[in-house]
Amino acid sequence: MVDAIVPGVQKRSSLSLKQVESVLCSLPRRRFERPRIDLEQYVTSAHVAARVAACAVSRSGEVPERVVDLGTGTGMLAAAVVLHGCPVAVGVDVDVDALRLARENGQHLRRQSVHKPEHSVMDWIQADVVDGVPLSPKTFEVAVMNPPFGTRHRAVDMAFWDVACTLATDAVYTMHKSSTREYVLRRARRAGHDAQVLAEVRFDLPASYRFHRQASADVAVDLWRVRLR
Amino acid sequence: MRLLTHNLLVCPVHREALRIEQVRELEVIAAEYRPEFIVRMLPRLDWGVLRAAAAATAAAAEAGRLEALPPQAPDVEAIQAALRDGQVAQYEGLLQTLHHFLVETHVITARLGCPHGEQYAIDGGIPNLLAEAAISPDAMEDVAAPAVAS
Secondary structure, eight states: OGGGGSTTOOOOSSSOHHHHHHHHHTOSOOSOSSOOGGGTOOOOOHHHHHHHHHHHTOSTTOOOSEEEEETOTTTHHHHHHHHTTOSEEEEEESOHHHHHHHHHHHHHHHHOGGGOGGGOEEEEEEOOSTTTOOBOTTOEEEEEEOOOOSSSSTTHHHHHHHHHHHHEEEEEEEEEEGGGHHHHHHHHHHTTOEEEEEEEEEEEEESOSTTOOSSEEEEEEEEEEEEOO | OBHHHHTTBOOTTTOOOOEEEEEEEEEEOOOOOOHHHHHHHGGGOOHHHHHHHHHHHOOGGGHHHHTTSOSSOOOHHHHHHHHHTTOGGGGHHHHHHHHIIIIIEEEEEEEEEOTTSOEEEEETTEEBOOGGGOBOGGGOGGGSOOOOOO
């Protein structure tokens, strides 16, 4: 399903999409130790992260120099953009336990010399994205994120959207529940953003939370691209 | 956290650049030297912030390295032109030094200080920049320098 977005994507690193996905699968810290319900923490799968990052680093001919990953969690999207050839990725999250896992993943990548990750800079910042993100406007070319979907705190995903649009100069790649597509589009238009759904992704949310009764639940999620110039 | 990332940060409360203070632990991890990457990052750097960060993290034996960083930001266009023409050798000392500080120097345990007095802890290489985690200037008796006995 997500592969539909991959054909126009040009290769930016020495790794193929499948290789990026397989390296992401090999990261030692892909699961949250105790996922926090209030933060809607769940892991972005290697399959989705590899493809979203491929979109994010493939804008008109050039790999972005700097990418910020908001709500990075265990750092899957940040790791994916680095594996696709982006030299600087900064992950921001409010939860330091998640960031420690992300940092371990980054160290693991750096030690795997075959993937040349020593080329890349990955760093982690504990901060509240919505309330006082400690980064200057227009610091990054691209922002990527799999934000909390706002089922616990209403519209928090759109608050992430707004912050991402202030931090990036070129584009934001972000994911929101497909059920909110019309609302997201209206809101984007009102803000004057050039926003487009690139793909519909099926998220397999594992039953990591007690209130999920099924073993896992498929949720339809849109991958959005916001063009900022 | 590398100094390259530190250069992007601002205080979440006052939106001002943060000084690196009270460095307790650093790690220097060798990374492949890529002058073209350093040159691409140059125009985006706050030079004053970088120099202060380099001074705060340089070991005593590295005082010589700091001299390679001039007081004023270097002429990026001249360096870019030199890189294009293969004449980058004259900037080698500067670029190697920038590589060392920006990419290879990791701050593991320290504090970040806002000019308005707030301090933020860096622990395990991760800065805590939650506004509510700021250590306010009023609550710093425990880290103040001990009074000199007369």
